[in-house]
Amino acid sequence: xxxxxxxxxxxxxxxxxxxxxxxxxxxxxxxxxxxxxxxxxxxxxxxxxxxxxxxxxxxxxxxxxxxxxxxxxxxxxxxxxxxx
Amino acid sequence: xxxxxxxxxxxxxxxxxxxxxxxxxxxxxxxxxxxxxxxxxxxxxxxxxxxxxxxxxxxxxxxxxxxxxxxxxxxxxxxxxxxxxxxxxxxxxxxxxxxxxxxxxxxxxxxxxxxxxxxxxxxxxxxxxxxxxxxxxxx
Numbered sequence: 001x002x003x004x005x006x007x008x009x010x011x012x013x014x015x016x017x018x019x020x021x022x023x024x025x026x027x028x029x030x031x032x033x034x035x036x037x038x039x040x041x042x043x044x045x046x047x048x049x050x051x052x053x054x055x056x057x058x059x060x061x062x063x064x065x066x067x068x069x070x071x072x073x074x075x076x077x078x079x080x081x082x083x084x
Numbered sequence: 085x086x087x088x089x090x091x092x093x094x095x096x097x098x099x100x101x102x103x104x105x106x107x108x109x110x111x112x113x114x115x116x117x118x119x120x121x122x123x124x125x126x127x128x129x130x131x132x133x134x135x136x137x138x139x140x141x142x143x144x145x146x147x148x149x150x151x152x153x154x155x156x157x158x159x160x161x162x163x164x165x166x167x168x169x170x171x172x173x174x175x176x177x178x179x180x181x182x183x184x185x186x187x188x189x190x191x192x193x194x195x196x197x198x199x200x201x202x203x204x205x206x207x208x209x210x211x212x213x214x215x216x217x218x219x220x221x222x223x
Contacts, residue, residue, distance in 0.1 A: 040153050044117075045109050047150040048097060054143045055099040060134055062099035066092050066195070070176075072129045073091075077176040080122060080159070081166075 009035065085190040086155065087111060087219070088118045090180055091126050092195035093212055107216050115219070118155045118189060120162070122179045127151070157183050172202045184209070191219065 011019070019034050028034040055061075089108070096104035111117065131143050165182035173181050177198060184192035184207045191208050192199065193215045200209055210218060 041112055044112055044150055044153045047146040048105055048108060050146045051098040051143060051150070052105060054135070054139050054146070058135055058139055060099060062096040062104075065095035065099055065130055065134060068134055069091050069095060069126055069130050072126050072133070073176045076122065076126055076129070077179070080125070081175075081179065 085114075085219075086116045086118050086188050087215075088120075088157075088180070088184050088189050088192045088207070089123075089154075090192065090194035090196065090199070091123050091130075093193045094119075094123075094127065095130075096195060096212065103216075104212050107212060111215070111219060116155055117153075118157060118183075119151060120157045120179060120183045121159065124151050124156060157186070162186055173198055191215070 016031075019028075019031055022028050022034060023030060028037065055065075093104060093108070097108040098105070108117070127147055128144065131147060132140060135143050159179070162179070162182040162185065165185040166178060169178040169182035169185065172178075177196065180192070180194070181199070181202060181204060183189065184204050187206060189207045191210055192204060193210050193212060194200070195212060200211060202209065208218075
């Protein structure tokens with residue numbers, strides 16, 4: 001695991017109670033683990049949404065990406081698995 | 085549970101926001117999303133080729149942000165299953181199937197019908213539609 005840096009985060013008491021409840025139930029080892037997991041998920045969701053927005057702005061469809069992906073995968077297989 | 089997601093499902097999640105996008109968001113609430121370095125490389129190249137110069141940097145940044153939060157399997161992790169996978173599916177898809185054969189992978193979600201016909205040993209292979217029904221009920 002990479003080096004951790006401490007930051008101070010303030011929460012409303014009710015919110016903290018809910019986090020502590022999840023820790024007490026064993027869903028998380030600690031408050032820190034809960035917060036790290038929440039940030040990780042939030043970043044993934046934001047990234048998905050931003051990628052969707054860019055696709056929309058560029059007028060690129062899933063079908064187009066799937067089609068071009070098939071050709072790229074063929075080429076990639078040759079490079080990564082057959083060239084060795 | 086660990087869920088391996090093929091690129092086709094991710095393309096749909098990115099460019100078809102109403103269904104696959106919602107599914108992937110719900111899945112990552114409770115499950116670990118897994119991809120392979122092979123899938124990541126395909127996504128990167130495809131984005132580099134498909135997007136305009138002005139947006140390429142942005143989409144690759146977001147892709148990196150997303151994939152860095154997934155568990156990434158390397159060739160060394162699934163190499164022992166590669167020959168068996170090649171017997172069951174086309175060569176280009178064999179690395180995905182081989183990864184799905186790893187003992188810690190519970191499900192493979194793929195849009196390509198070729199995967200649905202294959203016996204993947206331990207992991208169950210699901211379409212996005214099936215994944216919505218089965219996995220989301222387990223949340």
